[in-house]
Amino acid sequence: MKQIYLDYAATTPVVKEVYDEMKDYFLKNYGNTSSLHILGQNADEKVEKVREKIKQKLNAKDHKVIFTSGGTESNNLAIKGLVYANKEKKHIIISKIEHDCILKTAKFLEKQGYEVTYLNVDKEGFIDLKQLEKSIKKETILVSIMHANNEIGTLQNLKEIGKICKEKKVLFHTDACQSFTKEKIDLEEFNIDLITINAHKIYGPKGIGALVIKNGIKLTPLLHGGGHEYGFRSGTLNVPAIIGFGKAIDVISKEDIKKMIDLRNYMIKEILKKIPTSKLNGPTENRLCNNLNFLFNYIEGESILLQLDMEGICISTGSACSSNTLETNHVANAIGIPKDKANGIIRISLGIETTKEETDIFIEKLIKIVKRLTDMSPLTK
Numbered sequence: 294m295k296q297i298y299l300d301y302a303a304t305t306p307v308v309k310e311v312y313d314e315m316k317d318y319f320l321k322n323y324g325n326t327s328s329l330h331i332l333g334q335n336a337d338e339k340v341e342k343v344r345e346k347i348k349q350k351l352n353a354k355d356h357k358v359i360f361t362s363g364g365t366e367s368n369n370l371a372i373k374g375l376v377y378a379n380k381e382k383k384h385i386i387i388s389k390i391e392h393d394c395i396l397k398t399a400k401f402l403e404k405q406g407y408e409v410t411y412l413n414v415d416k417e418g419f420i421d422l423k424q425l426e427k428s429i430k431k432e433t434i435l436v437s438i439m440h441a442n443n444e445i446g447t448l449q450n451l452k453e454i455g456k457i458c459k460e461k462k463v464l465f466h467t468d469a470c471q472s473f474t475k476e477k478i479d480l481e482e483f484n485i486d487l488i489t490i491n492a493h494k495i496y497g498p499k500g501i502g503a504l505v506i507k508n509g510i511k512l513t514p515l516l517h518g519g520g521h522e523y524g525f526r527s528g529t530l531n532v533p534a535i536i537g538f539g540k541a542i543d544v545i546s547k548e549d550i551k552k553m554i555d556l557r558n559y560m561i562k563e564i565l566k567k568i569p570t571s572k573l574n575g576p577t578e579n580r581l582c583n584n585l586n587f588l589f590n591y592i593e594g595e596s597i598l599l600q601l602d603m604e605g606i607c608i609s610t611g612s613a614c615s616s617n618t619l620e621t622n623h624v625a626n627a628i629g630i631p632k633d634k635a636n637g638i639i640r641i642s643l644g645i646e647t648t649k650e651e652t653d654i655f656i657e658k659l660i661k662i663v664k665r666l667t668d669m670s671p672l673t674k
């Protein structure tokens with residue numbers, strides 16, 4: 294059975310050109326970037342090139358790139374690192390639909406006496422800029438608002454958020470794990486002080502990411518040791534992964550994005566038309582190019598997922614990282630979906646390899662599965 298993968302927001306495969314570029318750094322150019330000999334210096338030179346490439350991609354004129362183990366670590370370092378290094382201010386602002394690695398970091402800090410404001414979102418997932426403005430106070434050190442939501446694809450207006458943060462003189466961090474290389478991000482134009490990115494959502498390897506921070510920002514490191522990464526993140530650099538990350542930046546083209554948008558819009562239209570119990574979650578405009586999220590009345594998303602899986606099709610119910618827990622979905626809650634309906638949600642995310650033929654097979658199978666489950670559901674009786 295040919296597998297149809299529609300879960301690119303959870304992770305992507307490493308594409309051949311990225312894999313090929315990495316190989317030499319396992320087998321031949323395996324030097325430690327801190328070593329003074331030629332093997333070490335060669336590795337260091339390549340890593341510095343990737344740092345520059347990331348800065349260029351983000352138009353980061355006055356920033357440092359700190360390599361980390363991925364989005365989770367970057368987000369933890371951004372928030373904990375910043376508040377621990379600036380003890381006099383104890384208030385941060387995030388939204389209710391942040392990824393768990395931001396939400397749980399905020400909860401952890403609350404237990405230590407920090408104050409957190411959780412901004413509401415509307416039914417499409419957008420924060421209210423007025424509420425943001427009003428929430429900023431003297432004690433506020435940081436506003437952290439994600440760019441693209443990983444579940445419903447909402448793209449926040451980074452430019453407007455950055456403007457408010459600049460006027461109010463608070464730092465602005467954004468988690469751009471889902472949008473990096475898919476959406477325009479300009480650190481200068483959007484006034485972003487700190488940004489989180491990672492490689493495994495853009496056809497690079499897992500376990501590598503970066504926190505890009507404005508020069509002059511103080512952070513308390515989470516990992517102490519040899520003083521790597523400007524002293525912010527000790528540990529021998531994962532050179533092959535960094536090389537892969539650098540190459541992955543070029544993978545998604547403008548044409549790929551256009552193709553994903555067209556396929557996404559086609560699928561939304563078809564599903565809404567052919568499945569009367571379906572409802573689209575998330576926005577119709579300002580939506581991440583590869584994201585779809587649907588609610589089906591009367592049935593469970595998990596049952597849809599398992600039946601699709603038996604047909605060789607991979608999708609997700611909430612975010613992949615939390616779908617193995619029984620916690621209610623915080624994004625669904627925040628956009629006003631009642632608890633009893635939130636179990637009926639599935640997320641479909643497209644990749645550069647996704648074809649129209651695959652989406653047609655998916656839609657055909659989905660229609661049958663939803664019909665079968667709805668017919669069996671006691672809620673329709």
Ligand SMILES: Cc1ncc(COP(=O)(O)O)c(C=O)c1O
Nearest residue numbers: 363364365392443468470471491
């Ligand atoms: C928006 C967002 N932030 C952070 C992460 C965590 O990134 P990583 O898996 O690299 O730790 C993810 C991945 O699921 C994500 O989608």
